[in-house]
Amino acid sequence: MDGRTNRIINGSNGRHAIKPWYLIPLTILGMGGVFHIQDNWRASMLLPGRVPHWAEALLLLLFATYLLFLLHGLRVKTHLLRQDQEQFSVLYQRLRESERSKSVLLDNLPGMAYRCRLDPSWTMEFVSEGCRNLTGHRPEVFLQNRNLSYADIIHPDHRDAQWDSWSRAVETRQVFQGEYPIITASGEIRWVLEHGQAVYSPQGEVEALEGLVIDITDRVRQEKEARFASRHDMLTGLYNRPYFEEIVEQADKPEQLPLSILIGDFNGLKLVNNALGHGEGDRLLGEVSRILLECCVPPGWVARTGGDEFSILLPRTDGEEAREVLRRIQEACAGYNGQRPAGTSVINLSLGYGTKTFWTESFRDIRKQAEENLYKRKLLEQKSVYSATIASIQATMLERSQETKEHAGRLSKLCLRLGRRFGFSQTQMDDLELFCTLHDIGKIGVDDRILKKPGKLTEEEWVEMRRHPEIGWRIAVSIAELAPVAELILSHHERWDGKGYPRGLAGEDIPLLARILSVVDAYDAMTEDRVYRKALSREEALRELERNAGTQFDPAVVRALVDHVLPEEDAKGGSD
Structure with a gap:
């Protein structure tokens, strides 16, 4: 035994007797405790130079296996980490794409998406970019007020x-929908439709309101126009007959008495x-409508109830x-x-009224009474109305044809003398x-450029001008008061020899009154200055009439004018 034997035997750590490189696998493997020296026999087994080869091989195998295990685990962890990173990257990209899509969606909604608090100011926590187009303000203007x-x-x-509407929706946990006007940054009034709902916490408390506000101004305008058209006369802007009847039905109540109607x-x-x-008729209808509205005291209703009929309903208005x-x-x-x-033209309006004083009276009878009063006035005013209308038509005709009132007066005087x-x-x-x-x-229907042309007319212009007898006939034949002269108007440019227009009548087929006017009109035209020529003398004009008697003019009418009417006029000094 060497000098370390006693130390090992006396209780020192057995690892001092083991080769140093053994300590690494033993320590890693946690097997150091296995080799604690328990007695002399085991110590002798671990003395240097006495470790069996199989034990060293086993230790190396165990160590290599453990290293392989560690490397494999590291590769697995690295792979899993890489997978986690890839999955995280995908999820992150999806999240970004989702946020981008959400942002694009909100920004392209036809209106303004929002999230706000439930308070009287509607304090905004989020406002989409649609706010700019809707309100004219930048979104950040509203954030947190x-x-x-x-x-x-x-x-x-x-x-x-x-x-109030939002409060009821929140209280009943219903979806809110409402229409109301807003004032934009430019001061424009826009109508909007708001659709939203409350967001509740797990405890049932309102956390916020979320919704969408869209512009419905065009729709509201179209609905308003449609509603207006269904209730109003489009020419005058007054109420129309169907809606007026609804008003009458609603107003015929005891609390509205006395109830008067004016027709x-x-x-x-x-x-x-x-x-x-x-065009002139429509203009006059507009003037009548304006007058009625100005003279009707609220809460009266004014309506156009027929082509030329108007009605005014006057609640709480007595007969006086x-x-x-x-x-x-x-x-x-x-x-x-x-x-x-x-x-x-003049405005001539015949008027009648009736008043319902007692609830037992029938409003239909009251309206009938107003109509009877109206017809009485029409009978009394008929002649003056007709004369005034004819006078205004004549004034318009003379103005357009550049004829003078004096010319018309001379025609009437000479024609009546011939008559x-x-x-x-x-x-x-x-x-x-x-x-x-x-x-x-009929010249009312001829182009002004032709009527007022200072020089001679072209052939095309003459074709247009020659239409005026037919136009005049159509006007006269459609009006009862003018029907007796319709045929005369159509015939006043016919010639005795049949070469006139529009029908080419000849001789006595031409009405006598038309033949008289033809001669007198030619005579007066020749003795008056024209833009394109000077007036002829009386003698020259009479010679011209005599020269054309039997061709253009009725010879008997020419003779009567030349031999009797004009000499008699001279003898009386021109007085009738």
Whole structure:
């Protein structure tokens, strides 16, 4: 034994007797305790130079196995870590993609997505980019009420209602949906639709409100226009007849008594439409509507209940007050007529009213009473209305055709003298006077550029000009008061030899009154200056008439004018 034997035997750690490289696997393997020296016999087994080869081989094998195990574990852990990293990277990319998609979705929604607190200011915690287009403000303006609260842009008339509606939705845990106007950064009023709901905590408390606000201004405008069109007359803007009947039904209640109705009828509208065109008729209807609205005191309702009929419903208005409204309307119409533009027609409105004083009375009977009063007024005013309308049509016709009122007056005077010469009846004389006044009414339908052309007309322009007798005939034949002269208007450019227009009538096939006007009109035209020529003398004009008698003119009419009417006029000094 060497000098270390005693130390080993005396209780020293056996590892001092083991080769140093043995300590590494023994320590790693945790087997140092196995080789503690327990007695002399085991110690002798571990003395240097006495360790069996099989033991060394076993230790090396165990050590190599352990290292392989460690390396394998490291590779497994590395692989798993790499997998975890790859999975984390995928999840992270998906999360980023999800957030990006969510952001793109919110930014491209047709409106403003939001998350806010349930408070009167609607304090915003999140606002999407759609806020810019909807409100004109940047999203950050509303976050935590930095510059504005969302409540600030809700129209003041709707703020309380909005809060009450949301409060009910939260209380009942229902989805909120509401429409209201907001005021944009530019001051524009926009209607929006808000759809949202409350977010609750596990304890049932409201954490926030989330939703979407979209612009519905166009839809609201279209609905408003459709609603307006269903209730209003599109020409005048007044209520239409169907909606007026609904108003009557709603107003016919005891608390609305006395209930009055006023009915007006625009006299001569058909005459104006046919003579001056529907444009002038529509303009006059607009003027009548304006007058009625100005004279009707709220809470009255004004409606156009027929082509030329208007109605006014006046709740809590007795007969005396209704009569005062009627008087104001009449004065307003007279004021318009006194200041109307030149060449426009007069307004003549026949009016009647009725008043329901007792609940037992039938409103239908009251309306019938108003209509009877109206028709009585029409009968009394018919002649003056007709005369005034004819006068305004004549004024317009003369203005457009560049003829003078004096020319029309001379025509009437000479034609009536010829009529007396031929022994006309009073009816024929009345027709002749009306014919002289309106024979060129068809020129209303001819282009102004042709009517007012200073020089001679081209062939194409003459074709257009020659249409005016037919246009005048269509106007006259459609109006009962003008129907007797319709045929005369159509025939006033026919010639005795059949070479006139539009029908090429000849001789006595041409109405006598038309033949008279043809001669007198030619004579007056020749003796008056024109833009393109000087006036002829009276003698020259008479010679021209005589030269064309039997071709252009009726010889008997020419003889009567030359031999009798004009000499008699000279003898009387030109007086009738």
